[in-house]
Amino acid sequence: MINLREGEIPVIEKRKPYALVAITKHGVAHARSYVEKFPYADLYYMKKFEQGDEETRQIQLFDGTVRLLLPSLFQQYKGIICIISLGAVVRMIAPLMIDKKKDPAVLVVDDKGQFVVSVLSGHIGGANALTHEFAKAIGAVPVVTTASDVQKTIPVDLFGAQFGWMWDSEEKLTPVSASVVNEEHVAIVQETGEKNWWMYDRSIPDNLKIYPSIDEAIMAKPQAALLITDRLIEAHEEVLLENGVMYRPKSIVLGIGCNRGTAMAEIEQVIDETLAELRLSKKSVKAVATIDLKKNETGLLDLTAKHNWPFVTYTPDQLNEIPMQNPSDTVFKYTGAYGVSEPAALRYANAKELLLKKKKSGNVTISIARVNFQEEVQ
Template identity: 90%
Template sequence: MISLREGEIPVIEKRKPYALVAITKHGVAHARSYAEKFPYADLYYMKKFEQGDEAVRQIQLFDGTVRLLLPALFQQYKGIICIISLGAVVRMIAPLLIDKKKDPAVLVIDDKGQYVVSVLSGHIGGANALTNEFANAIGATPVVTTASDVQKTIPVDLFGAQFGWVWDSEEKLTSVSASVVNEEHVAIVQEAGERNWWMYERPMPTNLKIYPSTKEAINAKPQATLLITDRLIDAHEEVLIENGVIYRPKSLVLGIGCNRGTEMEEIEQVIDETLAELHLSKQSVKAVATINLKKNEIGLLSLIAKHNWSFVTYTPEQLNEMPFQNPSETVFKYTGAYGVSEPAALRYANTKELLLEKKKSGNVTISVAKVTFEEGL
């Protein structure tokens, strides 16, 4: 917990580029939801609203007035998103302002989550772009008062944020952003994830070119690359990320079955080994699916909380509706379903094919499916 005292700048644990701060009961409830929809922000809220899962979810609690927390956030974060009244935020940040080239972006969200307002550093600090992306992510209305500000291209550090995409590394974000803004040749290769990411009425800028494969993108010799994939790239493709960013869409579903009392560490080890064998990124896992008999399984619940994955359970009847390759009379005898991991993964992913059929390792059974997304663009 962060203890706030006058005259002291608190020590915080920055993990992500943005900070999300709430100070009211309703604001905290919204903020916990927003943190799942927009995965680029560290969440901070007052200790009196503690719910018990903060350590697992890497939420930071503070004790004292939020005014004393803001100096530390100003120093370390690219942007600060406040679920606090606009007037209060303006008064609290006024003593912290330096100039528009150094100040972080500041946004304000009302307590009901209806509006996202760009408050500070709209252009250079990126508050206007962040306002639009964050509002899209949470389903709110963006409020940008800079008359000349019009989003013309892809905000590299927020690309796909409304869908929960995350990037592998922030190392090249600045240089790739420069290539996008300076209208250099930027290759976009998409192998997974939502396809409707261009949400503006005007055409995409001509310097952004979509290629159907990494091979064609490499041959085109772009000056920068946006690669959207759930797989681990091969050595010959690394030329694309010399000035490129890999985005991880939430496209993978893990169907999991396990014996009662299986520890979280064993389940996670099987997941890690399986994804490595399939050359898939753990950052692209969207959900764990299983039978409703496992809805209170501690190991599974701890794993879900640790990674902020979705968790869905199905009745035996729902699982038996799914056609799959390896039905088991033994599993039916104990659960009423002819399978768990395979039909659960297929049902959640809304697909007929598995990337991995049933694999048993120790106390864990795992299957992997890929979510199908509608075509866009």
């Protein structure tokens, strides 16, 4: 916990580019859901709203006035998103502002989550772009008051953020952003994930060229690249990332079954080993799905809380609605469903085929499906 005192600089643990701060009961409730929808923000809120899972979810609590927290956030984060009244934010950041070339982006979100307002560093600091991306992620209205909005192109460091995409490494964000802004040849290859990422009312710029495969993009010799995939790429494909950024869409659904009392560590080990075998990125896990008999299974609850993964359970009847190649009478005898991990993964992913059919390892059974992005998941 962060204890805030006059005259002292608080120690914070910066993990992500942006900070999200809430100081009211409703603001905290919204903020806890926002960090699941927008994965690039560290969450801070007041200790009096503590709910017990903050350490597991890497949420930082503070005790004292938020005015004493903002200077540290101002210095360390690329942007600050405040669920605090606009007037209060303006008064608190006024003494902290140095120069528009150095100040971080500052946004304000109302307590009901209806509007996202760009407050400071709209262009150079990226607040306008962040406003649009964050508003889209949480389903709010963006409010940008500058006379001319940001250049209508892809914000590399926020690309796909409204869908929960995460970049693998920030190393090339700056040079790739420069290539995009300077209208150099930028290759885009998308293997999975949401397709409706272009958000402007104009055609995609000519310098941004979409290629159907990594090999074709490499042959085109672009000056920069954006790669959207859930798989671990091969050695010969890495040349595309010499000046490129790789994004991980939330596209993998884990169907899990386990014996009662299975420890979180065992479940996670099976997941890690299985994803490595399939050469899939853990950052692309969208959800864990299982039967409702497991809705209170501690190992699963701890695991999904640790990674902020949605934990979805289905009734036996819901699972039995999913066609299965190998229904199990034994599983039906004990659960009322002819399968657990396979139909749970398929149902959530709204998919017809599995990437991995049922695999048993120790006390854990795992199946994997890729989300069908042509239709919404159930």
